[in-house]
Amino acid sequence: MSNQHKNRTTVDIYxxxxxxxGLESTSHVRLIASLVDDKMREIGSRNPSLDISKLAVLTAVNAVNDYIKMKDQLERLQAELIREKD
Structure with missing residues (x-):
């Protein structure tokens, strides 16, 4: 069993x-919740007829798309650093 204390944080999203x-700090969880809320509001304002489930899925798709792009960019930068060292 882990010795780390789990934090409980109440957040408002949409x-x-x-x-x-979770193990993350309350301030970290609140930051993430705020970013999710902002993205849901952005997508919802452009698509007002979406129900909350579809809005949540589109927000998740958007977030994973951003994650994959950043991950690819990080891998390219790491590969460049390795080439520069050789």
Whole structure:
């Protein structure tokens, strides 16, 4: 069993409250929740007819797309650094 203490943080995302339990700090969880809320509001304002489930899925797709792009960029930069060292 882990010795690390799990934090419970209540956040508001798109008008709904969620309790997030994890090892991350409360400030980190609140930052993530704020970014998710911002992205949902951005997508929702451009697509007002979307129900919350579809809006959540589109937000997740958008976030994973951003993650994959950043991951690819990081891998390219790491490969460049390795080539420069050789």
């Amino acid at each position: 008008g709904q409250q969620y309790v997030i339990v």
